[in-house]
Amino acid sequence: MDKVNITINGIALKVPADYTVLMAAREAGIDIPTLCFLKDINEAAACRVCVVEADINGVPMRNLPASCVLKVAEGMNVRTNTERVRKAVKMNVELILANHNRECLTCKRNQTCELQKLCDELGLQKERFDGEKRPAHIDEFSPSIVRDSSKCILCGRCVSTCRKVQGIGVLDFTNRGFRTEVAPAFDYSMRDVECIYCGQCVQACPVAALREKDHIQQVWDAIDDPEKIVVVQTAPAVRVGLGEEFGLPVGTPVTGRMVTALKRLGFDKVFDTNFSADVTIMEEGTEFLGRVKNGGKLPMITSCSPGWIRYCEMNYPEFIPNLSSCKSPQQMFGALVKSYYAKKMNISNRNIVCVSIMPCTAKKAECERPEMEVDGVRDVDYVLTTRELAAMIKQARLRFDMLPEGECDSIMGEGTGAAVIFGATGGVMEAALRTVADILWEKDLEEIEYTELRGLEGVKYAEVNLPIAGELTTVKVAVAHGTGNAAKLLDAVKAGELDVHFIEVMACPGGCVHGGGQPYVSAKKRMRLNPRINRANGLYDEDMRLPQRKSHKNSEVAALYKEYLGEPNGHLAHELLHTHYEPKDSYKIK
Amino acid sequence: MRTISELQAIKDAFTAKRQDSKEIRVIIGMGTCGISAGATPVYEALRDGARKMGLDNVTVCPTGCIGMCTYEPIVEVKVPGKETVTYIHVDAAKAEKILRYHLRDGIPVSEYTIGGDCGSLTELDFYKKQNRVAIRNCGIVNPEDITEYIYKDGYFALAKALLNMKPSEVIDEIKKSGLRGRGGGGFPTGTKWGFAAANEADQKYFICNADEGDPGAFMDRSVLEGDPHAVLEAMAIAGYAIGASKGFIYVRAEYPVAVERLNIAIAQAKEYGLLGDNIMGTDFCFDIEIRLGAGAFVCGEETALIASIEGFRGMSRNKPPFPANKGLWGKPTIINNVETLANVAQIILKGADWFTSFGTAKSPGTKVFALGGKINNTGLVEVPMGITLREIIYEIGDGCPNGKRFKAVQTGGPSGGCITTENLDTPIDFDNLVAIGSMMGSGGMIVMDEDNCMVDIARFFLDFTVDESCGKCTPCREGTKRMHEILDKITGGEGTEEDVETLKELAQNIKLTSLCGLGQTAPNPVLSTINHFENEYIAHVKEKSCPAGVCKALINFSITDDCKGCTLCQRSCPVQAISGSLKKKHVIDQDTCLKCGICMNVCKFNAIVKE
Amino acid sequence: MNKESKCSCGGVISANDPRFEELKEYIDSLKDSKGITMPVLQEAQRIFGFLPLEVQKFIAKEIGIPVSEVYGVSTFYSQFNLTPKGKHKIAVCLGTACYVRGAQAVLDKLAEELDINVGDTTPDGLFTLEATRCLGCCSLAPVMMIDDEVYAKLDNISVIPGILQKYYEQRLPE
Known part of the structure; x- marks a missing residue:
């Protein structure tokens, strides 16, 4: 790329010609404020808080251009700290505030709100404008996501994310001018539309206009109820996210401290979703081999991601037979806690409350699916996001940095490296291949890292030679993350352009590490790091550290099958661990 | 149609028919204004009456806007060898009488003509100062008959461009003419075309912006209704010049008459081989598709218009990239407004030098203004650039009605400003209007007299912008709303001097930081009225009085x-x-x-x- | 304020309404064109009179875009109606020329006479009152249109009740 010479606030720079002024300013150590800008996703130049003064070779540019989309040019001279710029930026923030529900002290985004931070940085001292506000539409019907128009600043980050990244388009701008709002069509509740509850919009929102549905109080109530045995499980991706809420670098694994925290919060048993992730591999691997050997429906597609499941049910019902019938690890865990564990401990499963800590908002909806119960006993009772767990830890006033490392309880607390990597895109497939290959080759293979399935390429492919029914067969697998990429992959399969045996889909881009329930990473921060990479690396490091890295080597899982379930895909396994799906409609006419 | 001689043959045949004819031609202005004033029953009465009376030599022709809206419905009677007689304020009853006395018996009904005089409209002061280029055929040709347009040298410019000129020569000629965009900012048209021509692309587009939205401007509608072929011909010339094979006309849905006539015109031009494949036997192919707006002023802004044609909400996007580089569906696209295009064929045909013989050095040619508000002669006027406002308002427009005192004229619609008596003698062109705090805009000219409150007028325009803002960028969406609230407060008698200062600050910020032209110009009516009539603002906030007696809370x-x-x-x-x-x-x-x-x-x- | 999802269309159009066929034919006729959302919505409004959820859902499916996008477009442009309009549409021009000649008083008088707000429809479904942008008959200011009929030079608002009366009388006795 050619480079051009520019100056910003008198600092001379040589930067690539395709840079924006915003990017160039970063290199000069100048932090231009932004609100609507979300790297690679939303570059709308709408909020006008990144405006600068500029001239090119002494010819002034008209007005104050927005630096987020202003391309650098040879001889450009940019000023970000003039009276004109300061006044303009301040007034535009004041104007945004005038139409914003300013209940900051009791807001879910207090301290993580990008608007709040900006107000602080700009030194705003009074609420300058007061007048009519947009009507407050608060939609709390969705099991996962609350939409609150009174806090929306119309930056469009959620709209772009849902449409461009996820390929769905639940939200759009409605009306125009001052009456503009971001909403589903006809102001329908997000419960009743094409929303898959993935929460990527929540991740994109700079304020609390989109936030997760809060279940913290219900969990405290359960903990405080002496009659209840409250059992908690934590998903793999939580352990590489939680630390961020306490100031640790993005992607730092905090498994041990998290376990201690959960115990000190008062959970009766602290288990691990890794355990049921390993069970999932046993079930799903067996199901896959069965389909291959018996001419079942292929390609088989994973079913761990509830956002993906809902997406498939609504948009690709023709692929429902391809979905693995396995419940997700969260639901398997719940079903096993209330059967296997209850039986082992000789307690009534009706007294067990199963809480999940998930990086995910869709898991909140998944646990409410009617089919997720056995004999009228719900598999999972409450789902909290990583952020909500952090909030509980803060409420309990635990000093996270001073917590000692703890260990999960048995008999459902053991997990292998294969389970840990479920949290990153490609991880489920890699875990499945580790076990399937071992089983088919009938040995303990040493080459277990399928690196072509790792990383952030939208759709990834791998081919593995495996002996199936006495013949060496090339098994082709594909991995997609983000429903936008999943749609591309499925369309190719549908069009007959792609012939694969096994597909992994995760609804969120990057997989669970970047789920809708993970700690917020501000748009500013996302300009310099990609949390998906850091967190995935954290998981792969954990994988390396663990003594067992293949699901079938999990001793607690082995015990489960030996003492309780019998064979994978056996009768009891089917009853507890498998489910079914059906096409779903949106925007039902009432 | 392959050669100029074929075109010439059509013209000659038509000319011969006109000259030989004993035909009495009855022309009735049937633009939207005429129809609104009741032209349709008049047209029907004349047409059916002539048939019933067996007046075979009488042809009743509808035409576009004649321009003098005050006198609508207007009927002109052209008897071969006699002077044209113009009837005004015609209704069905008058039409009966005109039929019987004038058309049958040859005696004009002088009581229905202008001032009892039988003379033609063109002899009025209203017309004398005018010089019609863009609306040259409006009120003259039958817009639904392509041969009438050809008779007026129509499509000869296209033929000349295609057969005798290279695309670059066409662009050079337009550049040389100094033609500037009539829709708003006055950007040089030839230069704009040059940008798109320089871009290599598998597809380019040419768009005619007919989303005339300024309240109080209707010249584009007049051209579309009165002379649609002039627009089509210019689009084809432009398409040839920049290398586009596809054109769109984005027209307001509120203009059903214009849409209907455009559809007829496009069909006729295709039939004559003047649109479509291999026009005039050359390799040049050009098709035009009409797209209707649906009521959004912001779609007059280029990038919003493009978004609208693409099927999206008409929200503006940042420039650059400019449409000439990345426009419709990412392809190089040029957008010109109707009035600009209405000049193009004449420039190609008569040359840039002819065009620069009118107007001023920096703003050559003429400009159409829609004269309205508190003025005696409302209507459309086309005058050379450089004319003074005084000439337009007093000589052409005949001043304010009821002897009221002239206060200001608002030009440029919601993006423009007010011009007061002190600037009445400023020669009007693009740059002078900006210099005196207004702008050309599309050419609406609303005259206000002593009974109009300027704070109320500012509030009116802000009301419009608040409603029409696309809602994308903060300053325009939120800022105009706050300005409107302050103006409401002031006209409601609750304002303070600090409010006026805040208003100025908001205005400055919205101008400086808005995403598109709509926002950047939205505060102009406020700034301009504060600038010229600060005393009225002060009266509202300090003395709590409305000098014009408009603001109800203060009277x-x-x-x-x-x-x-x-x-x-x-x-x-x-x-x-x-x-x-x-x-x-x-x-x-x-x-x-x-x-x-x-x-x-x-x-x-x-x-x-x-x- | 919590709000349950509900269709605000006011009218019910069943899924097997034959008019969907007509709309489908129109959409199919545009299959080669790009950016057809607006023309399709315009045609749908012509066919159904307004654009309720049923119609927007159908359009979204047929042209392959999210319902929210169809809705976003339909609420951006002022000519699209989400609710059925009255039998007669009264449009008062609020263009500048009309405004300076007293159009606001005309609008206020109509709102008072009909006892509805601007943009609303009378409970009997007879009138919808709208303020519109320049109708282009500035010389006749202030003007209003009732359906296709133009009422010009309404300087004296006392004539308005008489104009409305005409439409009340036209109503057929039930």
């Missing part, structure tokens, strides 16, 4: 000693706010009074005053 009606006690006002008051007995002076209860002004209107003794 009171009272009854003077001239009251004769006739009780008429008392009986007329809708809320019984007036008390008093017969032959005694009446009193208005200020708490009950709605300030509707009915009492003042009905009083026969001018005994009710507004203060």
Whole structure:
């Protein structure tokens, strides 16, 4: 790329010609404020808080251009700290505030709100404008996501994310001018539309206009109820996210401290979703081999991601037979806690409350699916996001940095490296291949890292030679993350352009590490790091550290099958661990 | 159609037919304004009447806007060898009489003509100062008949461009003419075309912006309704010049007559081989598709218009990239407005030098203005650039009605500003208007007299912008709303001097930081009225009075000693706010009074005053 | 304020309404064109009179875009109606020329006479009152249109009740 010479606030720079002024300013150590800008996703130049003064070779540019989309040019001279710029930026923030529900002290985004931070940085001292506000539409019907128009600043980050990244388009701008709002069509509740509850919009929102549905109080109530045995499980991706809420670098694994925290919060048993992730591999691997050997429906597609499941049910019902019938690890865990564990401990499963800590908002909806119960006993009772767990830890006033490392309880607390990597895109497939290959080759293979399935390429492919029914067969697998990429992959399969045996889909881009329930990473921060990479690396490091890295080597899982379930895909396994799906409609006419 | 001679043959045949004919031509102005004023029943009465009376030599032709809206419906009668007679304010009854006396018996009905004189409209002062280029055929040709357009040298410019000129020569000619965009900013048209021509692309587009949205401007509608082929021909020339094979006309859905005539014109041009594949036997292919707007002023802005054609919400996007580089569906696209295009064929045909012989050095040619508001002669006028406002308002427009004092003229619609008496002698062109704090815009000229409150006018324009803002960027969406609220406060009698300062600050910020032209110009009406009429703002906020007597919260009606006690006002008051007995002076209860002004209107003794 | 999802269309159009066929034919006729959302919505409004959820859902499916996008477009442009309009549409021009000649008083008078707000429809479904942008008959200011009929030079608002009366009388006795 050619480079051009520019100056910003008198600092001379040589930067690539395709840079924006915003990017160039970063290199000069100048932090231009932004609100609507979300790297690679939303570059709308709408909020006008990144405006600068500029001239090119002494010819002034008209007005104050927005630096987020202003391309650098040879001889450009940019000023970000003039009276004109300061006044303009301040007034535009004041104007945004005038139409914003300013209940900051009791807001879910207090301290993580990008608007709040900006107000602080700009030194705003009074609420300058007061007048009519947009009507407050608060939609709390969705099991996962609350939409609150009174806090929306119309930056469009959620709209772009849902449409461009996820390929769905639940939200759009409605009306125009001052009456503009971001909403589903006809102001329908997000419960009743094409929303898959993935929460990527929540991740994109700079304020609390989109936030997760809060279940913290219900969990405290359960903990405080002496009659209840409250059992908690934590998903793999939580352990590489939680630390961020306490100031640790993005992607730092905090498994041990998290376990201690959960115990000190008062959970009766602290288990691990890794355990049921390993069970999932046993079930799903067996199901896959069965389909291959018996001419079942292929390609088989994973079913761990509830956002993906809902997406498939609504948009690709023709692929429902391809979905693995396995419940997700969260639901398997719940079903096993209330059967296997209850039986082992000789307690009534009706007294067990199963809480999940998930990086995910869709898991909140998944646990409410009617089919997720056995004999009228719900598999999972409450789902909290990583952020909500952090909030509980803060409420309990635990000093996270001073917590000692703890260990999960048995008999459902053991997990292998294969389970840990479920949290990153490609991880489920890699875990499945580790076990399937071992089983088919009938040995303990040493080459277990399928690196072509790792990383952030939208759709990834791998081919593995495996002996199936006495013949060496090339098994082709594909991995997609983000429903936008999943749609591309499925369309190719549908069009007959792609012939694969096994597909992994995760609804969120990057997989669970970047789920809708993970700690917020501000748009500013996302300009310099990609949390998906850091967190995935954290998981792969954990994988390396663990003594067992293949699901079938999990001793607690082995015990489960030996003492309780019998064979994978056996009768009891089917009853507890498998489910079914059906096409779903949106925007039902009432 | 392959050669110029084929085109010439059509023209010659038509000319011959006109000259030989004993035909009496009855022309009726049927633009939207004419139709609104009742032209349709007149047209039907004349057409059916002539048939019933067996007047075979009478042809009744609808035409576009004749331009003099005050006199609509207008009917012109052209008898071969005689002077044209123009009838005004015609209705069906008058049409009957015109049929019987003039068309059958040859005696003009002089009482229905202008001032009783039988002379043609063109002899009026209203017309004398005009010089019609863009609207040259409006009110003259039948817009639904392509041969009439060809008779007026139509499509000869396209033929000349295609057969005798290279695309670059066409662009050079337009550049040389100095033609500037008539829709708003006045960007040089030839330069704009040059940008797109320089871009290599598998597909380019040419868009005619017919989303005329300024309240009070209707010249584009007049051209579309009165001379649609002029637009089509210019689009084809432009398409040839920049290398586009596809054109769109984005037209307001509120203009059904224009849309219908465009559709007819496109079909006829295709039939004559003047649109479509291999035009005039060359390799050049050009098709035009009409797209209708759906009521969004912002779609007059280039990038919003493109978004709208693409099927999205008409929200503007940042420039650059400019449409000439990345426009419709990411392809190089040029957008010109209707009036700009209406000049193009004439420039190609008569040359750039002819065009620069009108107007000023930096703004050559003519400009169409829609004259409206408090002025006697409302209508469309096309005048050379450089004419003064005084000439337009007093000589062409005949001043304010009812002897009221002229206060200001608003140009440029919601993006423009006010011009007051002190600048009445400024020669009008793009740059001078900007220099005196207004802008050309599309050419709406709304005259205001002493009865108009300038704060109220500013509020009116802000009301419009708040409603029409696309809502994308903060300053335009939120800022105009706050400005509007402050103006509401001031006109409601609650304003303070600080509010006026805040208004200025907001205005400055919206100008500086808005995403698109709509926002960047939205504060102009406020800045301009503060600039010229700060005293009125001060009167509102300090003295709590509205000097023009418009703002209801700030006016009171009272009854003077001239009251004769006739009780008429008392009986007329809708809320019984007036008390008093017969032959005694009446009193208005200020708490009950709605300030509707009915009492003042009905009083026969001018005994009710507004203060 | 919590709000349950509900269709605000006011009218019910069943899924097997034959008019969907007509709309489908129109959409199919545009299959080669790009950016057809607006023309399709315009045609749908012509066919159904307004654009309720049923119609927007159908359009979204047929042209392959999210319902929210169809709705976003339909609420951006002022000519699209989400609710059925009255039998007669009254449009008062609020263009500048009309405004300076007193159009606001005309609008206020109509709102008072009909006892509805601007943009609303009378409970009997007879009138919808709208303020519109320049109708282009500035010389006749202030003007209003009732359906296709133009009422010009309404300087004296006392004539308005009489104009409305005409439409009340036209109503057929039930």
